[in-house]
Amino acid sequence: MKRKRRWSRALAAVALGLSAMGLPAWAQVAITPQIYTIDLSSQQHQTYSFRLMNFAKTSIPVVVSVVNWTMNAQGQVEPAPLQEQSLAPWLQINPSRFVLPPDGSQVVRFAIRPAVRLTAGEHRAMIYFSEQPQGSQPKGTFKVLFQLGAAVYARVPPFTMLGEILSATPDGHGVQFEVRNKGTATARMIGHYVVWQQGDVPSGNPWPARLGSTKAKLPQGLVAMGTLPLDADLPGLTRSVRLEFDDKHGLRPGRYILFMRGTFGTSIIDRELRFSVPTARH
16 A cells, blocks of 8 residues: 655645645645744743634545744755754643534634743744545555644744845846845735836825725736735745746736835835746747
8 A cells, every 4th residue: 555645735735825725635634724923922821722624525534743843945944953942842732633514614622832942033843734544545546734834933032024126126026036035034925016107107106096906907007916926934044935826828029017015024126127028049
């Protein structure tokens, strides 16, 4: 009997703030919330909870575990060795093993009870919900066992979130970012972007009044708009982040201006970048 676990993709999906629901192997299970951010100075001795939901018609045995984790320059989540200041050993979870009923759900509660004084800054742990094998599979087949992760970010003041865009390179399909975080807590870009054809930018204000509305008709010359990527950038990490425009066909050849505004942690984003899309060579 062969079985397959897709560990790394589950890790990456949660740690980057992405939904695992779009991945076919996990289409019948979901977890909410996927991320907890906790200020330990103001939320001491509290209990938190996740809800794991099963949309399948069969029961699923699940085991809960906790690990320490980090992230590499490509944005991939990796297990990290435990240290004295690691958060993982201090998470108390109940229940740690259960059977998820068909068309049902299970609440899993956790509390943070450190036996050591946690230093200022951010401490992270990943809580895994792992399907356990049951029964036997027909010869020559395999069963995909899910593993969903939920990230816990616990912060002890004072902490800083100092995201910095080192470079932003737009093209016909999106923007390639190189970013780093000089702070002591995870930072994310929060904001919007618009792309105009050069010569069509409204005088004094490139931002449409109904930015982000799916029902709004794009003004003449506005070719793309949306939100900045929410990818996590851990403290001290320099990494790559990709923003894809909604139009998968890409922009037509021409000259454009990209405008971005928002925040990256406590840093302000306010950028204007000119770029060109060349004519494709055949």
